Every structure is written in C-alpha cells, then in structure tokens.
Amino acid sequence: MSATARGQGQGKADRAGAAEALRRMAEALKSGAVMLDLQCPVCSSPLFRLRSGEIWCVKCQKRVIVVKEGEEPITAMSDLLLASLEETLLRKLQELNKAMRDEEDIGRLTELTRLISGLLDNLEKVRRISRRRR
Numbered sequence: 001m002s003a004t005a006r007g008q009g010q011g012k013a014d015r016a017g018a019a020e021a022l023r024r025m026a027e028a029l030k031s032g033a034v035m036l037d038l039q040c041p042v043c044s045s046p047l048f049r050l051r052s053g054e055i056w057c058v059k060c061q062k063r064v065i066v067v068k069e070g071e072e073p074i075t076a077m078s079d080l081l082l083a084s085l086e087e088t089l090l091r092k093l094q095e096l097n098k099a100m101r102d103e104e105d106i107g108r109l110t111e112l113t114r115l116i117s118g119l120l121d122n123l124e125k126v127r128r129i130s131r132r133r134r
C-alpha cells in the first residue's frame with residue numbers, strides 16, 4: 001500500500017476508540033461516502049472516498065493522499081467510466097488516423113503523430129487499469 005496520510009486534524013486519532021471510528025464510518029456512508037478497498041497507511045482502517053472526491057480516513061480524521069500514480073483511479077473509477085474512456089480514446093484515434101491520411105503538411109503531421117502517441121499511451125493506461133480491476 002503506497003498511500004500516505006497528510007495534514008489535517010491530527011491528534012484525534014490516538015484518542016478515538018473503535019466504537020467512535022465505527023460511528024464515524026456509519027456517518028460517512030450515510031453522507032454518501034464510498035468505502036474503498038484501500039487501507040489507511042497509519043491505522044489500517046478502510047478508507048472512504050467522500051463525495052468531494054477526497055480520500056479520507058475516518059479513524060484518523062485525515063485526508064489520505066494516494067501517492068502512486070494510477071493507484072487512486074483503480075479504486076475510484078467505475079468500470080463504466082473506464083469503458084467510456086476507452087471508447088472515447090478509440091474514437092479520437094480513429095479521427096486522427098483519418099486526418100493523418102489526408103494531411104501533407106509536415107508540421108501538422110508531426111503534431112498529429114504526437115497526439116496519436118499520447119492517446120495510445122492513455123489507451124494503454126486505461127486498459128491496464130481495467131485489467132487490474134478484474
């Protein structure tokens with residue numbers, strides 16, 4: 001686990017008992033937070049994604065920053081979003097492919113090539129994340 005707790009509301013964690021933590025978890029769920037399959041790096045309790053998008057440890061009452069690239073999206077992104085992203089990327093690639101076929105200006109071709117390369121990178125990332133979720 002490569003998350004790291006940072007900042008906000010320190011000091012409370014030590015005094016918070018398990019019952020208190022449970023109560024806060026219930027509260028978080030009630031307010032629309034989603035429990036993630038990530039653990040707090042400090043206290044190992046399950047982390048929540050708040051409606052604001054922040055990842056939060058209810059026990060430490062700290063915001064948790066997920067450091068490793070690609071780690072947060074894996075837990076936070078829905079399969080639906082990933083599928084939609086993949087589709088969008090493919091559609092753009094198709095458009096760029098067409099544009100490249102008719103393009104004769106070298107500068108423009110270079111730009112298109114760079115765009116396609118970036119899209120392919122993203123496509124690969126999306127697919128890698130999708131695979132890891134399964």
Ligand SMILES: [Zn+2]
Binds near residue numbers: 059
């Ligand atoms: Zn914690």
